[in-house]
Amino acid sequence: MSKMSIDPGRYALSGPTMGTRWSALFYRPAPFDPEPVRCALQAAVDEVDAQMSTWKPDSDLMRLNAAPAGEWVTVPERLMEVLRLSLAIGRASGGAFDIGVGDAVNAWGFGPAAADRNLVQKAFAAPRRPVHEVLELEFECRRIRKDSPVTLDLNGIAKGHGVDRLAETLRNFGIASGLVGIDGEMxxxxxxxxxxPWTIAVEKPDRERRAPYSILALQDAAVATSGDYRHWVDVGNRRLSHTMDPRRGAPLLSPPASVTVVARTCAEADAWATALMVLGPESGGKLARRLHLDALFLLREEGTVRPQPVGYLFGGGPSNGDGGDNSFRSKLCESAYPGAPSSEI
Structure with a gap:
């Protein structure tokens, strides 16, 4: 039997953003022109980059960073939304998620410039307050001011927000079923x-090759992973990951190999994955259980990887994904398989 026009066609779109690639997979009945969707998706992530990049000197975030303490700065609505969420998760995590570590990120060479020993020493010596105590936000008029100098960095949430913008864009085209991602945040x-459900791999924390550790099946949910195996700096005989300890203004000394979080939005999953990396498996696990987060800590032990699951999804107890809510239905497949793709895209 020939393919009928009402049968859905598969569309896989992608483009550049934030030094990596965005991707979108969805199905639509023929005839369908995907080009307007591709253009809208690209415009959505371009807007995120223009507002929140630390690599673009003229971004709205860099304009805010350049403003002196005490001066009110008007910012776009979406940047305000991300800042508000960042501060909320910062408070909820006890300061483990802190967007005020931009000076340390730059000093250690994880920003646009190379590492600088003098800036590293300055970041170590700088007095550090949780950024939610430093920023004052006026939501109605979208104004922000700093009560003391601070360099903001949104790398722990901007890609997640970009994924949410991709999802919003698909919905604006009447596409209610699909899978979108940026650099593994899905x-x-x-x-x-x-x-x-859509199947997505939880990546094995391997610096040498990309391989799945386990497989997630997701419906109306987002997943993000923070790990020590993609971006790092070697100091002597020690390898330090890109995730900063907000208390020290320096990379974490003994982080988990990775933390994967499933949440309703990718911005939340992205930020919480970073926060739990900072807190570690003990403190982070306790907080995740108290807040009913679905999280998977992967820990390196004697050459192997040991999982520490939190929440119903990962087999670690009750979570927000439990209780029959069909708008947030996910599961963890029992076993990974060699050669599994890192996502459906």
Missing amino acids: RALGLRPDGE
């Missing part, structure tokens, strides 16, 4: 055409 909309 969000699933609805179900696949066959009625099954």
